Amino acid sequence: MQDRYLHEVEVLRSKLRELRGGVDGKRLRQRSESEPGAGFGGSCQDSSWEPKRARDGSPGLTENLNCCYIEDTKCSSYAQHQSEPSVSHSSRLEVMHVHKPSVHRGHNTKILHFPVSSKTVIGKHSSDLHDDDDASLSSDSDFADSERTCGSGEDGDSKGEPGEDSEEDDQSVLSSLTTISNDSNTPSVVGETLGSISLSDHAHRKVIPVTSMIETKGLPGCLRMSLFSYVPPYIHFTMHDVKGEGLPAEIQRHMKWKLSTITPLVIRRTLVNSGFRLVRKSNDWCGTWGKHMKSLCFKTLKEFQKINHFPGTFQIGRKDRLWKNLYRLMTKFGKKEFGFIPRTYVLPQDSKLLRQAWEKSCGKEKWIIKPPASARGTGIKVVHRWAQIPKKRPLVVQKYISQPYLINGSKFDLRLYVLVTNINPLRIYIYDDGLVRFASVKYSSDMASLGDRYMHLTNYSINKMSSQYTQNEDATACQGHKWTVKTLWTYLEKEGVDVTALWNSLVDLVIKTIISGESSINQLTRANLVSRYCSYELFGIDVLLDETLKPWLLEVNISPSLHSSSPLDLAVKGPMVRDLLNMAGYQVPNKLLIAQQEEILSSFGVKDKTIPLCFDKRLYITALSKEERNKHSFYQQNCSREEYLEDILKHLTPDDVRHLIQSEDELTQAGRFLKIFPTTATHMYHEFFEAPRYYNMMFDAWENKYSGNRQEGIELLESLCLQKAHLVIPVPGGLTKSSASQSKTFPTSPSPPPAHEEKYETQPVVESRKVQCLSSVALYRAARPRSGKFSVVLKPYPRSAYLTRKAKPSITPAKTSSSAPTNSVIEVQSSSHPTLDDHPVKEVASY
Numbered sequence: 001m002q003d004r005y006l007h008e009v010e011v012l013r014s015k016l017r018e019l020r021g022g023v024d025g026k027r028l029r030q031r032s033e034s035e036p037g038a039g040f041g042g043s044c045q046d047s048s049w050e051p052k053r054a055r056d057g058s059p060g061l062t063e064n065l066n067c068c069y070i071e072d073t074k075c076s077s078y079a080q081h082q083s084e085p086s087v088s089h090s091s092r093l094e095v096m097h098v099h100k101p102s103v104h105r106g107h108n109t110k111i112l113h114f115p116v117s118s119k120t121v122i123g124k125h126s127s128d129l130h131d132d133d134d135a136s137l138s139s140d141s142d143f144a145d146s147e148r149t150c151g152s153g154e155d156g157d158s159k160g161e162p163g164e165d166s167e168e169d170d171q172s173v174l175s176s177l178t179t180i181s182n183d184s185n186t187p188s189v190v191g192e193t194l195g196s197i198s199l200s201d202h203a204h205r206k207v208i209p210v211t212s213m214i215e216t217k218g219l220p221g222c223l224r225m226s227l228f229s230y231v232p233p234y235i236h237f238t239m240h241d242v243k244g245e246g247l248p249a250e251i252q253r254h255m256k257w258k259l260s261t262i263t264p265l266v267i268r269r270t271l272v273n274s275g276f277r278l279v280r281k282s283n284d285w286c287g288t289w290g291k292h293m294k295s296l297c298f299k300t301l302k303e304f305q306k307i308n309h310f311p312g313t314f315q316i317g318r319k320d321r322l323w324k325n326l327y328r329l330m331t332k333f334g335k336k337e338f339g340f341i342p343r344t345y346v347l348p349q350d351s352k353l354l355r356q357a358w359e360k361s362c363g364k365e366k367w368i369i370k371p372p373a374s375a376r377g378t379g380i381k382v383v384h385r386w387a388q389i390p391k392k393r394p395l396v397v398q399k400y401i402s403q404p405y406l407i408n409g410s411k412f413d414l415r416l417y418v419l420v421t422n423i424n425p426l427r428i429y430i431y432d433d434g435l436v437r438f439a440s441v442k443y444s445s446d447m448a449s450l451g452d453r454y455m456h457l458t459n460y461s462i463n464k465m466s467s468q469y470t471q472n473e474d475a476t477a478c479q480g481h482k483w484t485v486k487t488l489w490t491y492l493e494k495e496g497v498d499v500t501a502l503w504n505s506l507v508d509l510v511i512k513t514i515i516s517g518e519s520s521i522n523q524l525t526r527a528n529l530v531s532r533y534c535s536y537e538l539f540g541i542d543v544l545l546d547e548t549l550k551p552w553l554l555e556v557n558i559s560p561s562l563h564s565s566s567p568l569d570l571a572v573k574g575p576m577v578r579d580l581l582n583m584a585g586y587q588v589p590n591k592l593l594i595a596q597q598e599e600i601l602s603s604f605g606v607k608d609k610t611i612p613l614c615f616d617k618r619l620y621i622t623a624l625s626k627e628e629r630n631k632h633s634f635y636q637q638n639c640s641r642e643e644y645l646e647d648i649l650k651h652l653t654p655d656d657v658r659h660l661i662q663s664e665d666e667l668t669q670a671g672r673f674l675k676i677f678p679t680t681a682t683h684m685y686h687e688f689f690e691a692p693r694y695y696n697m698m699f700d701a702w703e704n705k706y707s708g709n710r711q712e713g714i715e716l717l718e719s720l721c722l723q724k725a726h727l728v729i730p731v732p733g734g735l736t737k738s739s740a741s742q743s744k745t746f747p748t749s750p751s752p753p754p755a756h757e758e759k760y761e762t763q764p765v766v767e768s769r770k771v772q773c774l775s776s777v778a779l780y781r782a783a784r785p786r787s788g789k790f791s792v793v794l795k796p797y798p799r800s801a802y803l804t805r806k807a808k809p810s811i812t813p814a815k816t817s818s819s820a821p822t823n824s825v826i827e828v829q830s831s832s833h834p835t836l837d838d839h840p841v842k843e844v845a846s847y
């Protein structure tokens with residue numbers, strides 16, 4: 001499926017390039033302007049240009065796409081790959097030529113290639129690219145230096161022991177107040193042994209067989225084009241052990257990645273191979289991988305800076321908050337839906353409840369006590385006597401799952417990797433592999449053994465100290481005390497386990513867990529992030545299987561260790577890092593002069609004016625026009641699924657288009673990440689959100705309509721992008737203007753303009769028709785007769801009208817509880833929004 005999808009995207013991309021280059025988008029534009037209903041949201045059905053689906057005919061293509069190649073990174077270039085008699089290339093050519101024999105594949109590829117002979121100097125990973133203010137680290141020797149200077153383990157926080165390799169047991173989320181280190185001389189921290197598994201030699205690095213589509217397609221390069229016109233390209237990340245082509249020096253000098261105390265080596269290798277410069281001291285970095293930071297600190301991020309966290313994720317990253325959030329949903333929707341976390345008491349608040357539960361079980365139960373915000377098994381004990389529980393200090397006391405599923409007599413847990421690329425709309429991906437960590441001593445339910453941490457805890461940090469611990473160097477073998485999740489599935493399948501059902505229950509657990517923190521994260525994200533570009537987050541979710549194979553959520557790590565001390569770790573984390581950085585979508589900061597950008601683009605051989613080079617903040621703005629707010633309000637108020645499926649996509653707003661193109665671009669890079677939300681089946685989860693979310697409805701409708709035929713959806717979006725619909729942004733006065741001509745010129749200032757800068761809004765309106773069309777959304781809604789359920793008549797109200805409007809009684813019980821009817825209301829009320837602690841936590845019967 002994945003192969004086919006990627007192939008379809010590739011074919012479509014080539015078609016779109018054809019349209020841009022060959023007919024310069026005229027046909028699309030003519031059509032949209034001349035045909036009724038073909039403007040915003042109008043679908044293009046001109047069969048003369050409609051690309052055929054890849055499914056039509058490409059027998060054996062998937063096979064070809066799976067070919068791996070060995071690349072000598074010293075002499076690799078796209079041109080060489082093109083000239084090689086590669087089966088996969090020729091088959092793709094064939095497919096495209098069926099429709100348009102005159103098209104050559106050169107510029108249809110998603111990788112922007114710049115010729116070696118061009119005037120632009122290709123940036124090597126040399127250490128001579130220093131800014132005055134930066135201590136840039138881009139060579140292997142720099143790595144070595146940085147590794148020597150490191151004084152603490154990968155996790156590097158106060159809990160980390162010096163030099164300790166902390167493995168996948170992550171640093172603590174001490175509180176929401178944990179901050180990122182932004183001191184200017186933060187040493188990079190290593191404690192990893194990548195060098196010992198031959199990853200340090202850039203010069204002679206070969207491409208190892210990988211399952212990623214990017215490598216197997218044989219398309220090296222430095223920049224990856226968007227599927228859409230007037231969207232800048234993204235940096236193309238290669239693997240930690242595959243040296244990419246490098247970026248031109250003019251670009252590379254701006255691709256600064258700020259090292260934090262926890263940036264893992266596998267990430268640093270990936271970055272350097274992909275053309276980034278690692279810096280310790282810089283304020284205009286464009287990426288960083290660090291610890292979580294205070295929500296307020298997110299405000300200091302610039303629009304072109306990206307960090308691996310969302311504000312507020314401590315709401316699921318701390319054990320006490322995680323419990324409270326899930327327990328709130330459990331009280332509302334029942335144990336059947338949310339009973340996947342062991343019953344937990346947060347001390348000292350829940351002391352009385354714990355005492356009652358203790359007495360009820362006559363002291364026969366086993367409990368596990370944990371600090372509320374620590375990791376790596378620190379401070380964890382299995383207990384069975386009341387006296388063993390400290391009563392005064394903050395503590396989490398959890399029911400011990402005393403009958404775990406055993407393999408070879410040993411207990412194990414699973415580390416799943418979950419990527420959230422956006423909070424509202426919520427987009428969740430799960431990696432198709434992970435880690436299985438075994439306890440090093442065989443399990444016994446005997447009370448006398450409770451003190452044996454090597455038996456009851458599965459943390460690597462603990463078990464590696466056991467004399468019985470055995471490493472597993474082979475990612476495909478069921479041996480030793482660490483396996484990959486994929487090998488676990490193979491093992492369980494042989495045991496007759498329904499692995500698909502088990503996987504589905506894990507996915508269900510993951511979605512519900514993320515949703516449990518969504519409201520707070522969304523609220524803090526809205527309040528503290530300047531741009532949607534700035535955040536994404538990788539979570540490490542730990543799950544224990546009991547003897548019936550029911551998954552139990554143990555914890556969520558918001559800084560999962562990517563430390564790779566063995567080939568097995570690297571086999572899982574290496575490709576995952578590559579995929580997640582590609583999905584996060586890094587773009588070239590907008591710091592190049594117009595002339596420079598033009599020169600670079602022409603050195604790439606790009607003449608097409610629909611391909612910009614640098615980051616465009618308009619694509620990530622969060623502000624909405626009045627019409628857009630109206631549309632959001634309308635659908636968020638008691639709109640049934642049937643109703644929004646019917647028409648939410650009929651009139652796409654510029655903001656809708658921006659969200660959809662980012663999601664589609666992101667999906668092309670998913671690699672081994674699997675999208676689990678939104679899908680055609682995930683509307684069932686909507687009721688668990690604290691408030692109905694417009695974007696989640698829109699994406700549900702989009703998946704429902706286009707998941708079986710993404711090409712059609714992409715074509716629709718591209719037709720809008722060719723009209724620059726996605727560049728139309730709201731102005732503070734409420735009007736919607738476009739910056740169409742702006743996009744055709746490059747900024748003259750080397751520094752990016754501030755948010756909502758006037759020059760972005762003083763450009764002529766693209767087509768007045770579009771603005772009319774937007775206004776008509778609200779007018780149309782107001783005039784349109786709706787079913788009895790739609791008692792709210794929506795007009796383009798002034799903002800104050802929304803603030804006073806009461807929420808309507810809802811149709812379903814789930815929606816009854818949703819008290820925030822519109823985005824506008826949420827926004828204004830954010831300061832008075834009830835905090836987690838305001839939710840009374842009641843005992844769930846029989847839990």
Ligand code: ADP
Nearest residue numbers: 342374375376377378399400401457458459555
């Ligand atoms: P940490 O963040 O310190 O790793 P965890 O909550 O993941 O804390 O617990 C550490 C280990 O303890 C887990 O890997 C698991 O083996 C064991 N464990 C934790 N909670 C339970 C539980 N409720 N029942 C059984 N074992 C548990």
